[in-house]
Amino acid sequence: MSRTVTIEPVTRIEGHARITLQLGDQGEVQDARFHLTQFRGFEKFCEGRPYREMPALTARTCGICPVSHVLASNKACDHLLSVTIPPTAEKLRRIINLAQITQSHALSFFHLSSPDLLLGWDSDPATRNIFGVMRQDPALARDGIRLRQIGQTIIETLGGKKIHPTWVVPGGVAEALTPEKREAMLKMLPEGLEIAKRTYAFFKTLVPKFKDEASHFGTQDTLFLSLVSPEGNLEHYDGFLRVKDARGHLLEDMVPTWEYERLVGEAVEDFSYMKFPYYKPMGYPQGVYRVGPLARLNNANSCGTPYADVALAEFHMLQESGPIASSFHYHYARLVEIIYALEMMERLLKDPEILDTRVRARARSNRDEGIGVSEAPRGTLMHHYKIDDDGLVTWVNLIIATGHNNLAMNMAIREVADAYVDGNNLQEGMLNRVEAVIRCYDPCLSCASHAFGEMPLVIELKDSAGLVVDRLSRG
Amino acid sequence: MTDNPVSATPVSDKKITVATAWLDGCSGCHMSFLDMDERLVDLAQKLDIVYSPLVDTKVLPDQVDVGILEGSISNEADLHHAQEFRKHCKLLISLGDCAVTGNVPAMRNPFKLEAVLNRAFRETVDLQPQIPTVGLPALFRQVRPIHGCVEVDVFVPGCPPHADAIFYVLSELLEGRTPDPNKVTRFGA
Numbered sequence: 001m002s003r004t005v006t007i008e009p010v011t012r013i014e015g016h017a018r019i020t021l022q023l024g025d026q027g028e029v030q031d032a033r034f035h036l037t038q039f040r041g042f043e044k045f046c047e048g049r050p051y052r053e054m055p056a057l058t059a060r061t062c063g064i065c066p067v068s069h070v071l072a073s074n075k076a077c078d079h080l081l082s083v084t085i086p087p088t089a090e091k092l093r094r095i096i097n098l099a100q101i102t103q104s105h106a107l108s109f110f111h112l113s114s115p116d117l118l119l120g121w122d123s124d125p126a127t128r129n130i131f132g133v134m135r136q137d138p139a140l141a142r143d144g145i146r147l148r149q150i151g152q153t154i155i156e157t158l159g160g161k162k163i164h165p166t167w168v169v170p171g172g173v174a175e176a177l178t179p180e181k182r183e184a185m186l187k188m189l190p191e192g193l194e195i196a197k198r199t200y201a202f203f204k205t206l207v208p209k210f211k212d213e214a215s216h217f218g219t220q221d222t223l224f225l226s227l228v229s230p231e232g233n234l235e236h237y238d239g240f241l242r243v244k245d246a247r248g249h250l251l252e253d254m255v256p257t258w259e260y261e262r263l264v265g266e267a268v269e270d271f272s273y274m275k276f277p278y279y280k281p282m283g284y285p286q287g288v289y290r291v292g293p294l295a296r297l298n299n300a301n302s303c304g305t306p307y308a309d310v311a312l313a314e315f316h317m318l319q320e321s322g323p324i325a326s327s328f329h330y331h332y333a334r335l336v337e338i339i340y341a342l343e344m345m346e347r348l349l350k351d352p353e354i355l356d357t358r359v360r361a362r363a364r365s366n367r368d369e370g371i372g373v374s375e376a377p378r379g380t381l382m383h384h385y386k387i388d389d390d391g392l393v394t395w396v397n398l399i400i401a402t403g404h405n406n407l408a409m410n411m412a413i414r415e416v417a418d419a420y421v422d423g424n425n426l427q428e429g430m431l432n433r434v435e436a437v438i439r440c441y442d443p444c445l446s447c448a449s450h451a452f453g454e455m456p457l458v459i460e461l462k463d464s465a466g467l468v469v470d471r472l473s474r475g
Numbered sequence: 476m477t478d479n480p481v482s483a484t485p486v487s488d489k490k491i492t493v494a495t496a497w498l499d500g501c502s503g504c505h506m507s508f509l510d511m512d513e514r515l516v517d518l519a520q521k522l523d524i525v526y527s528p529l530v531d532t533k534v535l536p537d538q539v540d541v542g543i544l545e546g547s548i549s550n551e552a553d554l555h556h557a558q559e560f561r562k563h564c565k566l567l568i569s570l571g572d573c574a575v576t577g578n579v580p581a582m583r584n585p586f587k588l589e590a591v592l593n594r595a596f597r598e599t600v601d602l603q604p605q606i607p608t609v610g611l612p613a614l615f616r617q618v619r620p621i622h623g624c625v626e627v628d629v630f631v632p633g634c635p636p637h638a639d640a641i642f643y644v645l646s647e648l649l650e651g652r653t654p655d656p657n658k659v660t661r662f663g664a
């Protein structure tokens with residue numbers, strides 16, 4: 001009797017989703033699918049809006065990484081204006097982006113995933129959450145809260161609001177930095193770096209414990225896509241596209257971001273509101289690739305800040321050679337990036353140019369098509385707009401970080417399900433591992449639901465006629 | 476035990492149970508909830524989050540003191556969630572502009588649903604253009620705020636409401652008072 005196991009909602013991820021596992025006669029996994037169940041339709045309803053509204057509007061795709069959308073959107077607008085923004089404005093934009101990477105990675109690691117890592121995948125689901133972590137290891141929970149707070153406070157200091165700030169504008173930023181604000185931010189960074197280093201050291205002690213999970217959590221061959229700096233180093237704001245294969249060969253390098261359509265195609269499957277981007281030259285679905293912290297570290301020659309480069313060298317030792325394959329190590333990569341972000345923010349804030357008051361280029365629209373690409377915490381984010389002569393938007397496409405990982409996430413849940421799920425003896429912990437692999441990717445389904453949607457966990461066993469024969473719910 | 480210390484404690488010391496869900500929103504309102512930062516640690520002494528995207532419970536308990544909904548009602552699953560929350564929560568809070576007014580999700584209302592879906596899944600793709608439907612909640616033609624479908628007790632506007640506003644609302648409830656969120660937040664805040 002073939003059966004379907006549904007995990008709904010997938011919890012401790014951002015957004016709404018469902019996982020279905022199709023089981024065969026012997027209880028073996030035959031198919032695994034990750035469904036996004038929310039859809040909003042930004043591509044359509046942005047139509048007719050003045051392009052200057054786009055940053056504030058598209059920020060509402062996501063409350064975790066609104067700054068990423070604000071940046072990609074403003075970069076698309078800079079492109080429409082045909083301006084190069086003042087150097088200080090670029091540095092300030094970089095700082096707010098790094099602050100967001102810090103807070104978003106902290107959220108992913110501490111609030112969402114640390115319950116699995118600390119309390120265990122098979123622990124009681126009633127306490128397997130950040131509040132359970134507060135009881136078990138209050139110091140770690142406080143570190144997580146504080147680190148996220150530091151990121152959020154820097155965003156607020158620069159942008160005026162922690163969530164959905166409007167300070168970044170087409171052509172630059174709305175206001176120059178004051179010395180007082182610079183001091184206030186610089187004061188917080190050493191504490192943040194201490195927390196990040198402490199957490200990184202602690203996580204390294206956990207890695208050997210999770211060897212088994214690491215060898216099954218999304219280890220299949222994929223390509224890696226990310227931005228890199230002109231020197232080929234870690235980059236989150238600008239730069240060029242790089243694609244590496246699973247063996248570490250460069251397939252694409254120094255591709256200008258406005259040529260993204262040559263690299264990335266999008267397909268639709270009938271079971272998800274999330275589209276399936278693929279690497280065009282290889283076709284679908286062979287052109288599966290991963291983005292985000294793991295891809296960025298695999299693609300970068302170096303980080304360019306002292307402590308992060310030490311950590312990057314250690315990251316590469318997780319495997320004998322080649323790009324790090326296991327998606328479990330997204331967690332590792334995230335911690336390295338937090339260290340990098342804190343070091344880099346300090347460097348940028350100490351730059352004498354950072355207080356320069358020329359922070360905005362003013363122009364009308366000078367082009368009818370604009371493309372903005374940046375690295376969101378979860379991966380490469382692409383905003384593409386077309387406008388008419390009045391500056392009203394006629395066409396929009398957004399390719400979201402989480403979307404790029406869609407094919408890879410579907411492959412990963414299949415791999416984990418094959419390794420851990422026994423259809424004849426279902427246990428909650430097995431299914432939590434299937435969810436946990438998704439947490440490695442830290443999907444942002446609000447983002448993904450700009451066009452796609454929702455994640456929940458009720459497991460239903462259905463017979464081939466679709467009748468529910470058994471039901472296991474987490475509660 | 477004859478002298479049960481639990482029953483001896485005042486009612487206000489009993490933990491209140493809280494359930495939260497995001498419907499069609501951006502999760503920003505939940506992030507603002509987390510922006511209460513270290514106040515969360517103290518709050519956790521006084522209230523229990525029994526159901527939420529932040530915890531692993533997959534089923535809403537039968538009796539919950541406070542339900543908090545972010546986002547608007549855009550599809551069948553959202554409506555189902557809102558109805559379940561109304562049924563099982565003594566007090567229901569609409570958190571954020573999407574829940575209170577429809578906000579950004581409702582911007583698709585002037586367009587035909589088919590046009591919105593076609594743009595996303597046929598006109599901007601390279602392969603297999605089609606409208607996904609398998610195992611997915613059907614979309615409503617019109618996006619509605621929460622109170623467009625079920626009765627709401629407390630409205631907390633803002634996009635998102637500031638963490639201080641959320642803290643104020645919860646603190647008032649913990650004190651047994653009815654909060655007046657208009658004192659601390661507004662639309663678009």
Ligand code: SF4
Nearest residue numbers: 500501503571572573
């Ligand atoms: S009200 Fe604003 S912050 Fe809250 S879910 Fe809606 S768009 Fe996001």
